[in-house]
Amino acid sequence: MDFQVIFKVNEKIYLRDPESSELGKHIIKSAIDLIYELGFEHFTFKKLALEIKTTEATIYRYFENKHRLLLYILNWYWSYLAYLVMFQLQNVSDTKAKLKTIVHLLTHELPDSGGRLDYNKNYLNKIVIAESSKVYLVKEVREINKNEVFKPYKDLCANIADVITAYNPDYQYPKSLSSTLIETAHHQQFFSNFLPRLTDVGTVENKEFTALFMDDMLFKILDKS
């Protein structure tokens, strides 16, 4: 049986649904490539328009600005990750194994699982690591948050928190630990790659190192009390 998994991204994020046209899909796909290549600061709608042979104004009909476009990509990512967590934890009864699966998902590229996925997963992974915090570390965060555009992140965090609580019902800070795991997955990977003195990365590969560090941390915290 062939099937697709489709995520409806909150429509407050875009002006025009990029999933509704070929051009729209092309914008997202190329945006991922270009944000990876240039970094978010150097990424502009002009450059993207040039890349996909359209005009700046056309892209502005889909997204108010590049911040919203990044937010769209991350909403898609968070939704997909939450789906994967749900999917991969099906039929796993051991809560310890569940947590290990979560740490692995947080520290590795998205696997292909059923749904078609034509985005470059390696690039997407790098974008999440290096750029994701820029969508909320802005002056307008309160205003932006009113439109529920961070809901997929909060849901992901809540799902992980539930598994934490299932593993240890006495632990006091499941949500904070959950968001810390997500953020730590990002910065430990970034640091071990670019600023390794901020980590204890050795000969082992970055993603593997981050998973080891996080596993150790997680179970010491939860097995203690």
Added chain:
Amino acid sequence: MDFQVIFKVNEKIYLRDPESSELGKHIIKSAIDLIYELGFEHFTFKKLALEIKTTEATIYRYFENKHRLLLYILNWYWSYLAYLVMFQLQNVSDTKAKLKTIVHLLTHELPDSGGRLDYNKNYLNKIVIAESSKVYLVKEVREINKNEVFKPYKDLCANIADVITAYNPDYQYPKSLSSTLIETAHHQQFFSNFLPRLTDVGTVENKEFTALFMDDMLFKILDKS
């Protein structure tokens, strides 16, 4: 006895030492106010020039761009924090008490301690929380890092790692834990303020909550093995 503590910021960061003139000091002081007020994205040299009644070009003689100016502020902050850690741990023999002092320093505003400090510490604290990751989460991180401009951050991290190792010599990841503590202090404060569902903050105040969460986490990790 009156005394001052002065930090020499790496001279690769600036074109002209802002400490060398009244105008330079004025630039830093007002930059802190303005970055706090507008957020880093909306902060420009034009607006800063208008604020301190000089011209854009003049500010460009001190700093190559606004990224470098932010880096300067953070270098100063990291150096001062490392100094405070060193200073406050003097004559404390109990390593547990040392770690608690560190967590408190990471989660609270800079105290006045000896040295004159005419920057707005509340604003500086907010800037560190919301903007600090933007100095390394850039495409040019490798290039920038070559000039040792992240040294104060790495030193701070190493100092904290030493205390961790003193407390528990068997713990495998002192530096990663140290950088995780620093980053967690920032995003848990940010989240509990703006996106509280990502945390377990309750009635207690944000800084206090973050300190409680981090204390709990730190000692569970280190007392375990």
Added chain:
DNA sequence: TATTTACAATAGTATTACTACTATTAAAAA
């Protein structure tokens, strides 16, 4: 006194972010 030197201001340019308006096309209505 003449001459460097240090510094800041003037006056620009290129790029970025964004928008008002126009042209095209395809579907719906007459």
Added chain:
DNA sequence: TTTTTAATAGTAGTAATACTATTGTAAATA
């Protein structure tokens, strides 16, 4: 079938931002 309209993308701009080449001026030095 023809006309109308609605949806879409493109043209052609403006304002703000990021940055620089050059000029002016005042203090330090010869």
